[in-house]
Amino acid sequence: MRAAACGPRARRAARRPRGGPLGAAVRPVRGAGEDEWLALSAPDAAARAGLCVALARPDSLAADAPALREALAAWCHGREARAAEAALHAESVPAARSRGIFDLVRDRHLDARGVYRQMCNGGWSIALPRMEADGWRGALAPVPVPVPGLGLGADNGYVFGDLLGLDPAGRAALEESGAIR
Template sequence: MSLKQRGGPLAGVRVLELTKVWAGPETGKQLAFLGAEVIKVESEGSLDVTRFYGVDDINQAPGFQSVNPQKLSCQINMKSPEGMGLLKRLIAECDIVVENLRPGAMKRLGLDYAALKALREDVILVSMGMYGNDGPLANQTGYAPCFVALGGLSGLVGYAGETPQGMNVRYADSTFGTAAAFAALVALNHRKRTGEGQFIDVSAVEAMTSMIGDSFMDYSLNGRIAACDGNAHAEMAPHGVYRCSGNDWIAISAANDAQWGTLAGLLGLGDNARFATLADRKANENALDALITDWTRSQDAKALAEKLQGAGVPAAKSANSVDLIADEHFWGREFYPMTVDGAGNAKPIIGPSWRMTGGAEITDGAPSLGEHNAYVFGEILGIDDAERERLVAEGVTR
């Protein structure tokens, strides 16, 4: 039974989310955006910490709201034996369980994969940890700054000849969460074909490393250690971000000789032999970047980007948060769907990065704590009103 039929390819799939902060909730969010019914379990004594960030009202915290739309919330005290009994009953009604608890926590709670299979034979468990569940480092825990550094990305972000400046930590959690969501989809497809559930062990560090596989392969095959190279690209020149008027910047690249020819004409470099071929441009890249900067420095970034795009040259104004929110392209493609939370507050959210025929409706904001207790305990588990009142009074579902 579903609270609301939203459509989408995962309509009818139920997900139990035992996650906190960002990466785990990101996995649940991606599945919810595909139409799954995602139930987030918390309690007054064990809240998602993002409910505390920025505000006094735990139901209005921006960090929590941004990564938990389209989900349901129920309260179960997992420190209570009766609460654990309820949780196990709920797991038996779910297709997927997603967890990013501390290493070993699921086993200590009696919720490892073998225990979950005893509750539901075809269950899919998605377990998310810094190093995964086995190996010499499996007991270590960490957050996004650890993931992105240990995965190798931070060491590649910076300018040539300088100390690495590091990757924005937000990339780590969202990428890790998306990788886990993709793995869950693969497992669902496997179950559809075979009837078998799966245990998915997702390592944050390995997810980050997969983003720079070319660098690792280059070292494995050629012994070369990748170094910071600013915005340079091995197969494109120019490929950089250039200062414009005010405090704005513009990204410009030329992926082939035709695009370079158009850009060279605008720059007045059409006959300059130093930049005739890609090899020439790479050999003289610093000089080329300096010439482009001289050209862009006095120009309006947005107007120049439109001019270059119109001529067939890849370009875009480097966007800040206000630019992104005001972008007509995003609004025109419904990237910011309007949602309504349980208190009746309407607000836009960042929606899915895809569009599809038959996609899920995105209508609900992030849930208030315990907003869907009656549905979860009453309709899914069949607990009557009197018993639900007792569970609240005794702190089992509070």
């Protein structure tokens, strides 16, 4: 007897679109750099055809998922993630390179959507919607002005002390090192 699929994992799986040899799921692929990764999706025939063009491979490869994945891995491994992302975008293949926080803060798309907001105390906040079991919560709408004095690091005692169990000396050491404020 098979167990019925239920719970958050089953709901997430049910929402995942399916399609084609690479499916619509995002697949990480390593780039040429030490810690460069690219996430991409080929959810339909047009994206798979674009992927074959970007890889300079015959269209017939689009139907052979293992061969297409192998060709993609070899192609990405020889390229910087930024160049691979641009080449895939040029062929209408959804792709995004993994980026650090400094790159994200300078991202023109995130800036245009007001993701990073300056607070009344001069600090910065990030306003992101979040996915819960029954759908999206939050929005990229203006956030209320926070209470003055509750800026970056205001909850360090609770987070590092109560939740993580770090003693006051350990928190002081993190503050002195500049790891936390």
